[in-house]
Amino acid sequence: MTRRLRLWVLTAGLLATAALYVAACTDLPAFGGSWHPYGDRAVRAALQQHTANAVSSVNFDQRAFDTLGEETVLFSSVLGTVVLLRRTRGEKRVAPGPAEVPAALRRYGLLVLPVTLLIGLYVIAHGQLSPGGGFQGGVVVATSLHLLYIAVDYKALERIRPLGLFELADGTGEAAYILLGAAGLIAGSAYLANTLPLGTFNTLSSGGTVPLLNAAVGVEVTSAVVVLLAHFLGQALEIESEDGAKDGGREA
């Protein structure tokens, strides 16, 4: 298609879609109303399960099967990336040299790293109580490790990031979630049923299986992001085509 024709087709489609969506939106419930059928039910269920953070109760208890699917989407994306960014025939691995980092950046990075790590772990651990949880905290923890790449260099990052171990943790986090779900079956209830003692409302050990599933997701997300970034960084910094050209040297 010519560029002009493509734009016409696209414009016609966009206009029709916009008209459809705008018409639909005029039929939505009015803004600011007090009618929240699912929200009401979900909060009631969260309180009944002694889970102070209702969002976590939805994610790891009421709709825990969705979260298994979402965790698996991330898990699959990382595995897919590992496969697609692998070193292929005609490519070799070179060791990147040390990098010059301004002293201020180095000091700042090294100062912030432990703080970020701690915040990430806190966010994972308190998912059942306050906003946050395994997905959010996992990304923060993974980010904290990569501050070392910014503050020092790639070699330093590689030293604190044994990739094999993180791949093991990636699979283990995913497997742990699935097996915790099976524990509900073994306990005589349904898959992913919250069968553990619910504990005292608003304490760290409340919520039954919620903190455990949350931790499994935290482990999986942390390692998944680390493995993901490792392969992108490796592709950009380490992998060269045989004739010495950096990534992209393969024929397009």
Place this chain on the structure above:
Amino acid sequence: MDRLLPLIVVVPLLGAAVLVAAGRHVPRPVAEAVAGLAAAASAALAAAALAGPPEVSWVGAWRPQDGHSVGIVLVGDRIGLGLAALTSLLVVAVLAYSWRYFDEPPHGHGGAFPALVLLFQGGMCGFALTGDLFDAFVFFELMGVVGYALTGYRVEEARPVQGALVFGFVNSLGGYATLLGIGLLYARTGELGMAQVGRELDQAADAAGHGADALVVAAFVLVLTGLLVKAAAVPFHFWLPDAHAVAPTPVCMLLSGVMVEMGGYGAARVWTTVFGGPGGVPAAGARRTLLVLGVGSALVGALMCWQQRHVKRLLAFSTVAHTGLFLTGIALLTPHGVAGTALYVLGHAGAKAALFACTGILLDRHGSVDECELHGKGRGIPFTGLLFAAGGLALAGLPPFGTSLGKALVEERSPWLPALFVLVSAVTGGAVLRVAARVFLGAGQAGREDDEGPETTGGEEEPETGRRVRRPPVPMVTVAALLLAGALAVGTVPALTGAVSAAAEAFTDHAGYAAAVLDGRPAGRPEGPYDWWTWTGAGLGLLSAALAVALAARSVGLESRAVPWSAPLRRLHSGHVGDYVAWTVAGIGLVSLLALW
């Protein structure tokens, strides 16, 4: 048994997790054994569930109270379970087929390919079993993500990367549309479960005294868009030939065999459960939408299929054509239409996967999937040729293949349907038979390079076994033969047709589904009398097969396959991501027009 339904989905996922966790230390045969075991376990669970009465499973034990639940339900109805069983069986076949495949797995990730296949299986089984719209979207995305990675597996070459990219763009766009639609339904009803949303819509319509308003129609169009993209219905189909032609052969078997059909299944499921009641969309609008897109896909797919010389691309377009026929069958909105389509899908999965399997053998033997280049080269492997031709006849609708029975059951429903079904079956089957005659018998001319227009050739492809094989590996041939035997069994075992017919009755029952899921009233029906082979059906099958043979015989000596007046249509399949995105967005407009009219 109902508590075990989720295991059908999670057992393959667990297998994948173990393969990734232990990937560095596990030798390849062990990794493949683990994968095969996980896939087979899931298949066995699905088969066991099929043997019992239909049941629903509330994950996390969040059973409904007064018809409301905060949880997610998996529904073990026969059609969904049957699709999950088909998926799992096909995955086992694919793992057996790829036993000698990919001699060079990614360094340190020997289990990466089987792990991806298991994740694909988990995604498809989850999609087939879930009774929750948002959960269906999650598994839709899972299928997609794994599909993109598997399509681009051979990153050394440019075409797989392009195919995966196109697949990713168009499917993601469809996914966003579906999510928007789900959001609208959630805003209206405060529910995400299909049965609950359907029931709330009906009650709202009852209270308001009128049927669907703009919101319901828009939700229908948007939710349907993603599913039609997956089903590769015209004009959402452009990604399919680009992706299927370049994906590794075992992946093509899964993509064409079940994944595309999942889109049609999703469309039918959402339509009957959510929009099928008095509060949903008018049946006429929904039927028109699926019928127009189905017939369009069938014709475009057949026309494009005939003109290909790249054998995998030819098979991909035949999938577009046959999915069009499936949508046409679903559009009838009757138990007969659904039963016929279900049998057609079963037979097609076996036949199409077997055809891809045979093509893979040619690829590994000659490093080419080009009809002209391969001319006469298949003479040394007559058994593979026989299987390939049998697959072509199955596509053409030769009785007693399952494809033929399904086709017969659907086309008897309307006076003009036989013409469409016979034409499309004959053209797609004829194209395959033409390839069979030229490659395995050496019939006709070697063919010359066509001058007119750009054309995708299938030469200079990398064999997927690492190096070329001389004789066809035993597992590959065995898998192809078994798949064809399965396609044959679908058409010859009367009990299967009886079970499918009863399942289709329950599948199309809007109120019955909601009662089974929300009120715990079992939806199982005793098997009543059902249609099987009739003289007309078998006669039409023989006719389309004879036409296919005639078409193949006539064209085998011709130098060019091109149909001159279809050049503009061929140019539309440009490989340009922007074109495909534009058509997808325009497709949303087209579906809205058809649904509203």
